[in-house]
Amino acid sequence: MKRLVLCILLSFFILMTGLNPEVPEDDFRITSAIKLVEVWLDAEISYKDIPGISAGIVDDQILLWSKGFGYADEDKKILAAPDTIYSICSISKLFTSIAIMQLRDQGKLDLDRPIKTYLPGLTFRTPIPMHHLLH
Numbered sequence: 001m002k003r004l005v006l007c008i009l010l011s012f013f014i015l016m017t018g019l020n021p022e023v024p025e026d027d028f029r030i031t032s033a034i035k036l037v038e039v040w041l042d043a044e045i046s047y048k049d050i051p052g053i054s055a056g057i058v059d060d061q062i063l064l065w066s067k068g069f070g071y072a073d074e075d076k077k078i079l080a081a082p083d084t085i086y087s088i089c090s091i092s093k094l095f096t097s098i099a100i101m102q103l104r105d106q107g108k109l110d111l112d113r114p115i116k117t118y119l120p121g122l123t124f125r126t127p128i129p130m131h132h133l134l135h
Contacts, residue, residue: 038067045070051080052068052079054066054083068082072086111129111131112130114127115129
C-alpha cells in the first residue's frame with residue numbers, strides 16, 4: 001500500500017511540475033492529476049476508516065483546487081468541506097521538532113546541552129539534554 005501511495009504522489013507531482021496559474025482548468029495534466037488525488041483520498045477514507053479529509057493543491061501560493069471528503073461530523077452528517085477546521089492533535093510535536101532542528105542547523109541550539117540552558121524557568125532534579133525532548 002505504501003508503494004502505491006508513493007507512486008500516486010510521485011505521478012501527481014510529476015504531472016503538476018511547472019504549472020502556473022494561467023494554465024486553463026481543462027488542461028489534461030491538471031484534470032488527470034486531480035482525479036487521481038480524488039480517487040486516492042476516497043480510497044484512503046474507505047480503507048483506513050477516516051471520517052473526513054479536506055485537501056488542497058497549491059502552486060506558487062495560488063490555490064488550484066480544494067475539496068472535502070467524508071464527514072466533518074459523522075454523527076450530525078455534516079460533510080467535510082475545503083474550509084473545515086480540524087483539531088491538529090499531536091502534529092504540533094512534529095512542528096516543534098522541526099523548529100528545534102532548524103535552530104540546531106543554524107547553530108543557535110545544541111542538542112546535547114541541558115534544557116535549562118534554553119528554558120531557565122524549568123527546574124529538574126537532574127540535567128536533561130535537549131535531544132531527550134525529541135524522543
